[in-house]
Amino acid sequence: MAGALLDIRDLTGNRGAGSQGFTLQIEALTLHQGEAVGIIGPSGCGKSTLLDLVGLVLRPQQAGCFRLGSHDIAALWQQDKQSALAAVRAQHIGYVLQTGGLLPFLSVRDNIRLSCDLLGLPRNSQHEQQLIKVLGLGRLLDNKPAALSIGERQRVAIARALAHKPRLILADEPTASLDPAHSVRVMELLLHIARALSVGILVVSHDWDLLSRFEVRPVQAQMAESGLTCFSDLAYRQGGQNE
Amino acid sequence: MSTPRLSAYRSTARLALIDILHEWRVSFCLILALAAVLAPLLVLFGLKSGIVTTMRDRLLSDPRTLEVVVVGSYRLDPAWFASLANNPAVGFAIPRTRSLAATIDLQAAEGRSLAGAELVPTASGDPLLTGQAPPNGRDQVILSHSAAQKLAVSPGSQITALVARTLNGGRQVQRLPLTVGAVLPEASFGRDGAFVSLDMLAAVEDFRDGHDTPQPLQSRTFASLRLFAASLDAVQGLADQLRAQSIEVRTKADEIAMVKSVDKTLGSLFAIIASLAIGGYLLSLAASLWANVDRKRKDLALMRLVGFPPGAVMAFPVVQAALIAILGTSLSAALAGGVAWIVNTMLANTLSREEFACLLLPGDIAVALAVTVVLALLASSLGGYRAARIDPAESLREI
Known part of the structure; x- marks a missing residue:
């Protein structure tokens, strides 16, 4: 399993407190470059909390191992290095959200370049032009997000998430607000581009019917008791080692 | 990272x-x-x-604002004037004679005359001259606006000053030919005035007092002086210093304040x-x-x-x-x-x-x-x- 892009073992995170409180356990989760993993489970099972943890915005309660590429995320959280965590997010992670995910005051072009500008990367790179072409955004570049359809917005969000060549894409119900036909198209584009760029992608979805059409390895939520959900792809890992 | x-x-x-x-x-x-x-x-x-x-x-811009008017007659000797000259609050100071002795009658060539013009000593640096060259020696005069108007003269005109005295019961008149060097603007001096050198003023006083040989300026005492402060802010301090020497003064302190x-x-x-x-x-x-x-x-x-x-x-x-x-x-x-x-x-x-x-x-x-x-x-x-x-x-x- 050496060289895994994402390597998580025994990671626990809490959301809320008291009876509203909710605990999430990730027994094991591994993601390789160019691999697509689908996190599947009903609403309210803690999929978004999982994304918060993996997306470096929720402080883990406890972490056996939490590595992203060469970065020891568990250690960065332990030392409360917020700026370093923000820098890892900026450089290595691309986020595709269910809706929004775009700044309303920026044109499509500037939204796509958001992360590149943040990192001081050159604008109008070949990579950027290719994304715009593949996602069919050429005619929309000067528009503001408010002038786009939801499907178009999601395609812009995909371009924005990928423009700075991150190593990991986190997609939170990226097609939930689209009609079925658009859902298939957007999911297909997202997974296709991720694979072509050999980016690891973690898709959270309640729609396994959709995900199962693609080559996505499922990780199922196991709701152990009220307020506790467990995710694990341990079986896969063991299977993988036996191969 | x-x-x-x-x-x-x-x-x-x-x-x-x-x-x-x-x-x-x-x-x-x-x-x-x-x-x-x-x-x-x-x-x-x-x-x-x-x-x-x-x-x-x-x-x-009104030079009279800086003026410290000395009221009354005193005996001010050369040492007193020397110490005044070193006072940084002083902008311009020139001795003047008793006010009774300091009037003069003027006659223009065309026959117009002006009786009792004020005889004012002046020198270079006098704020009232507003940059005009001071009168030289005993044959030049600078007239105030009203004096020049009453005599109907302009700079360059010849006039005659009449100085009268009563000596041993007889009336004597001395006629002094003068050239009008300049005429001051009305704002500088509102009354009839003839600005002359200190030398001339002293000579007039000596003549009136019956001294035909003038006393040297370096050793005589004066009854009064014309005094201007160096700046607006210096007026009050200078007035206070003089009052401390029992010299009565008036200023435009109210307007400045x-x-x-x-x-x-x-x-x-x-x-x-x-x-x-x-x-x-x-x-x-x-x-x-x-x-x-x-x-x-x-x-x-x-x-x-x-x-x-x-x-x-x-x-x-x-x-x-x-x-x-x-x-x-x-x-x-x-x-x-x-x-x-x-x-x-x-x-x-x-x-x-x-x-x-x-x-x-x-x-x-x-x-x-x-x-x-x-x-x-x-x-x-x-x-x-x-x-x-x-x-x-x-x-x-x-x-």
Whole structure:
């Protein structure tokens, strides 16, 4: 399993407190470059909390191992290095959200370049032009997000998430607000581009019917008791080692 | 891991600028609100400096303002005058004789005459001469405006001075031919006056007193003097020094004190109004920037999520506040400049060419800009602090 892009073992995170409180356990989760993993489970099972943890915005309660590429995320959280965590997010992670995910005051072009500008990367790179072409955004570049359809917005969000060549894409119900036909198209584009760029992608979805059409390895939520959900792809890992 | 600090801040500044343009209606309201407070303040300040400067300039342009008039007769010897000359508060001092001895009758060539003109000693540096060369020796005279008018003479004319005395029961008259060197403007000396050298004045006094051989100037005592302070602020001190020597003096202290008190009163009035207005505006600016952070919470959370460091997100409202301050101050300066022009044009009749009722200097506007920007930055830091504390996870939540 050496060289895994994402390597998580025994990671626990809490959301809320008291009876509203909710605990999430990730027994094991591994993601390789160019691999697509689908996190599947009903609403309210803690999929978004999982994304918060993996997306470096929720402080883990406890972490056996939490590595992203060469970065020891568990250690960065332990030392409360917020700026370093923000820098890892900026450089290595691309986020595709269910809706929004775009700044309303920026044109499509500037939204796509958001992360590149943040990192001081050159604008109008070949990579950027290719994304715009593949996602069919050429005619929309000067528009503001408010002038786009939801499907178009999601395609812009995909371009924005990928423009700075991150190593990991986190997609939170990226097609939930689209009609079925658009859902298939957007999911297909997202997974296709991720694979072509050999980016690891973690898709959270309640729609396994959709995900199962693609080559996505499922990780199922196991709701152990009220307020506790467990995710694990341990079986896969063991299977993988036996191969 | 190197943090992409510089590009993050540059990028934030750009986003803040684009956002201000995108929400130009809101931005315009904030800029107008600033101008609504600042423009009247600038006009008020301009009026204060314009009025005070004009009053002060008028006082200063009148040389008599600096005059310390000595009343009565004394015995002032050369040593006393020497010590006076070393006094830094003194601008100009020249001895003068008893006032009874210091009148003269003048006759013009055309037969017009003027009886009892005041004989005034003068020398170079006399503020009343307003830059004219002083009369030389005993054959030149500078006439006041009214004296020249009554004699119908102009610079270069020949006149005759008649000095009369009663000696041993008989009346004797000495005729002195004089050339009019210059005529003073009416503002300098309102009465009939003949300005002559000290030498000439002393000679006239000696003749009246019956001394046909004049006493040397270096050893004689004088009854009085003409005295001018070095500056407006020196008048009071100089008058007090003379009064301490039991010399009675009169000054225009009241008028000087009035200008100073108008300056002070308008200054504190301005300070009170300015702090009220600016305080109120700052609270409203801080509140709107605070509310802005609420409105943009989702966007700021997204910026945090994609990796903008907390400091950069904090800079977002701060940059916007600075821009609003700069644009608002520019608009205020333009408005106040227009109002100042209108005020000055309206009052042009009562003002001379170099005078302003409302005076706005570039330096004052620069100070207003600097103060506004600094205060706006302070007001926005609250919103910035709040923005920096936004949880990036908020953007992942379905709202």
